Amino acid sequence: MVGLLGLLRFKWTYLIVGVILGGIGLFTFLSAHPSKAVEIDGTESKYIEVTKSGNYDRNELNLQGDSNTYTLDKNTFHPTLPDEVYKGGKMQIWIDEGTTTIIAITLYDQDDKNPTKYTTAVYDNPATETSTSQGAGIFLGVLGAVFLVVFGLWFVLGSRRPAGMTAAGGPIMGMPLPVPQSPSQPGSSPGVSPDGKWYWDGQQWRNVSADGRFRWDGTQWVEMGTTYAARGAPPPPAATPTS
Incomplete structure (x- = not known):
C-alpha cells in the first residue's frame, strides 16, 4: 500500500x-443492460460462504454435473436466505444471462417439497x-x-514556476547566488555532480535545491526529473580550489 x-x-x-x-x-x-434471467434446475453439490479479511464476501454454489461455480450475495435476497441449504437438495436458480451471478433461487425442504423462492431487486426489476x-x-x-x-x-x-517559489515541504527558494563560471567542455553531457548539489547544463554549473528536486536554469527553478551523473564536465564550484 x-x-x-x-x-x-x-x-x-x-x-x-x-x-x-x-x-x-x-x-x-x-x-x-437490463438483466435477463436464465433458469437452471439442479441438485446441490457444494454451497460455501466466502469471507475476506474476516468479513462476508459472497456465497458460492456448485450443482451436480455442472462445472460452473455460481455466486450470490445473500444480503441482496428477500426473504432472507438461510445460512445453509440441504446437502444434495433440489433447487432452481436464475442467473443473469452471460454471467454466473445468481439473481433468484428456489430452495426446498429435506424432502424436496415446499419450495420457497428468494429473489433480488435485479430479478424483480430487470x-x-x-x-x-x-x-x-x-x-x-x-x-x-x-x-x-x-x-x-x-x-x-x-x-x-516563478523565479521565487516554495518547494513542497521546504522553505521558499529564491534566486540563488551567482555561480563562478566554468569553462565549457566540448563533448560533456548534462547531469548532476557527484555530491548532487550542482547540475551541469553543458555550458556551466547550476544550483540544485536542497531537497534535490529542482535545478536553477538561469531564470527559474525547474523540476529535475530523471537525471544522470554529468560526464566530461569541469569540477563543480564546491570542488574548485581557491587561493
Missing part, C-alpha cells in the same frame, strides 16, 4: 490512472441493473476525470 501511495508523487501516475479509470467507466456505462451499471460507469468516469485534471494542473503549473 505504501508503495502504491508513493506513486502519487509522480504526475504521470495521475495520467495513467485517469485514462484507465475513464476507459473502464466508459465501457461499464456503454455495456449496461432495469435496475442498467441504472446500477451506468451509475458505476459514471462514478469511474468522474474519478478518472479528477485524476486527469490533477495531471493537467500539475503539468501546466509545473512548467510555469
Whole structure:
C-alpha cells in the first residue's frame, strides 16, 4: 500500500490512472443492460460462504454435473436466505444471462417439497441493473476525470514556476547566488555532480535545491526529473580550489 501511495508523487501516475479509470467507466456505462434471467434446475453439490479479511464476501454454489461455480450475495435476497441449504437438495436458480451471478433461487425442504423462492431487486426489476451499471460507469468516469485534471494542473503549473517559489515541504527558494563560471567542455553531457548539489547544463554549473528536486536554469527553478551523473564536465564550484 505504501508503495502504491508513493506513486502519487509522480504526475504521470495521475495520467495513467485517469485514462484507465475513464476507459473502464466508459465501457461499464456503454455495456449496461437490463438483466435477463436464465433458469437452471439442479441438485446441490457444494454451497460455501466466502469471507475476506474476516468479513462476508459472497456465497458460492456448485450443482451436480455442472462445472460452473455460481455466486450470490445473500444480503441482496428477500426473504432472507438461510445460512445453509440441504446437502444434495433440489433447487432452481436464475442467473443473469452471460454471467454466473445468481439473481433468484428456489430452495426446498429435506424432502424436496415446499419450495420457497428468494429473489433480488435485479430479478424483480430487470432495469435496475442498467441504472446500477451506468451509475458505476459514471462514478469511474468522474474519478478518472479528477485524476486527469490533477495531471493537467500539475503539468501546466509545473512548467510555469516563478523565479521565487516554495518547494513542497521546504522553505521558499529564491534566486540563488551567482555561480563562478566554468569553462565549457566540448563533448560533456548534462547531469548532476557527484555530491548532487550542482547540475551541469553543458555550458556551466547550476544550483540544485536542497531537497534535490529542482535545478536553477538561469531564470527559474525547474523540476529535475530523471537525471544522470554529468560526464566530461569541469569540477563543480564546491570542488574548485581557491587561493
